[in-house]
């Protein structure tokens with residue numbers, strides 16, 4: 001007998017090519033796929049509720065006698081039938097109806113209906129209930145014995161048909177059980193012992209056919225042990241995928257670099273006006289250990305805004321350079337690439353290192369010369385955007401790629417980037433720096449292929465940014481505040497945020513604000529920077545602002561990530577309610593980078609949505625990027641938080657990174673143990689869950 005994952009849906013009775021095509025659209029190809037296609041929710045059609053017991057929001061089967069049925073000419077024409085049982089009354093309302101419905105629902109008839117009760121003009125009403133008229137000469141139809149599952153379907157595929165097919169697949173499962181790939185003793189010994197009573201088959205069976213007394217609330221929240229048992233297995237499979245990927249990485253070769261501090265590093269540290277923080281030192285040492293190994297490093301450095309990630313990256317690059325190899329730093333925008341370039345040049349050129357910037361504006365002979373020097377190894381460190389990885393860019397001996405992420409890359413994109421840097425048999429080491437921290441549990445899943453280092457300490461003397469939230473009506477006070485801060489010699493940002501997702505409008509808004517502020521603050525030098533300016537123009541404005549030629553910079557969100565002007569200590573964010581938490585936190589991170597007290601004023605336009613209010617409240621209550629990321633996860637969920645590029649990868653079939661976060665903690669050791677004890681089973685488990693979903697690394 002073929003295993004269920006190899007039995008196509010067409011082997012079920014009545015499934016021809018047309019139905020199979022609809023099933024395929026849902027990702028259902030085999031009987032096993034049908035078994036793993038779990039209900040979205042359940043309906044309780046197992047008992048009849050008394051009308052008098054219905055409450056707003058209750059979804060129930062009811063029975064009653066029709067006492068009236070007429071077309072109601074309210075704001076919208078509808079057919080309104082009133083029914084009663086011994087305990088109360090209920091109205092059934094149909095906005096779409098036919099003459100035959102009116103004749104079916106004649107007064108005196110008994111009907112059985114199913115639907116959700118809601119408040120209406122006549123008291124409790126059900127809009128468009130499913131109903132059937134009961135006949136006096138026949139016994140009433142039987143009620144359901146089990147809760148009724150409601151599945152994700154596609155056009156042309158009825159719930160009822162899908163239920164039949166899944167029931168047929170469940171019958172097959174009785175004869176031919178799915179392999180239990182998670183050994184009982186491992187589960188028992190893990191922190192998931194509470195799920196050990198549930199076999200995979202039992203969990204699947206229960207979720208398709210839950211008994212009438214099952215706890216609907218727990219099921220609808222996805223917290224039933226049967227659901228958790230499956231979520232556990234899916235997340236475990238994901239971890240196994242990541243382990244396999246790491247294993248593969250270990251088999252690849254990288255340039256092993258000298259671990260001990262080189263004179264280059266010592267000289268750089270000596271020339272800095274400050275000492276490394278303890279956290280920076282720890283992370284540098286974690287990175288150094290990795291770089292000394294003969295297989296490529298894959299490490300993520302998470303640090304809050306302003307925690308000094310660039311310096312850590314620079315020290316890592318020096319490790320490559322000291323071993324006579326090259327390094328590259330990739331920034332998300334030209335603006336940031338330029339900033340990194342300037343910083344690195346200042347730090348490294350005095351050490352005799354050649355740092356170059358591969359920018360879009362470099363054309364013709366100059367570009368050719370740069371590429372030639374890169375290929376010969378004369379350029380040791382190259383900074384740029386993803387343009388660094390164009391075909392014609394060849395390094396002599398690239399040992400380290402630092403990726404400063406803005407939008408998060410997925411596993412495959414990271415690996416593709418790394419593969420592009422391959423020289424001979426060697427792959428470069430990869431250091432990923434995230435500009436926005438993500439919660440630990442999420443990092444454990446989304447970044448499970450990377451080792452993670454955290455810079456959890458800010459340089460000494462930093463003062464937390466004080467955040468104020470004000471309605472737009474108090475704009476004049478905000479402008480006065482900008483004036484006094486600038487008169488005291490400090491600098492300020494005024495950020496205009498996205499208007500209806502249009503960059504053009506956003507830039508226009510920034511221009512209008514710039515003009516207004518020039519009128520309101522005639523004594524100040526006010527600059528403007530926005531996304532539609534040429535990169536070179538933007539860079540010039542930023543450089544002039546950094547040098548202190550301007551006191552106020554009106555900007556769009558282009559300045560979100562990485563801009564570093566320590567003398568700027570006041571930030572105004574206009575229409576702050578439009579931005580997500582991560583973005584607000586990034587923006588706010590542009591101030592509070594020096595030792596003077598810094599302020600951030602969030603201007604909002606009432607009325608605020610519930611989410612908007614929560615976000616602004618979170619901003620006011622904490623400066624801690626990790627706490628904000630956690631809050632963001634709660635408000636928006638993991639897909640949004642990770643950004644669109646990665647959502648596909650973290651789209652799990654039934655586990656939820658938010659709801660099942662607590663399961664993640666103990667998963668890695670369980671995955672390692674399973675891999676060690678039963679590699680064959682681990683492989684099968686991975687294969688089972690990989691299915692058609694995208695989120696597993698293809699190993």
Ligand SMILES: Nc1ncnc2c1ncn2[C@@H]1O[C@H](COP(=O)(O)OP(=O)(O)OP(=O)(O)O)[C@@H](O)[C@H]1O
Nearest residue numbers: 274275276277305306307308309310311459562564
């Ligand atoms: N140990 C330190 N002590 C004092 N200042 C430091 C230290 N490390 C870095 N800095 C300075 O702190 C500022 C912020 O550093 P950097 O730009 O590297 O932060 P970051 O972590 O990249 O932040 P962001 O994500 O906000 O860009 C820079 O001006 C840098 O020179």
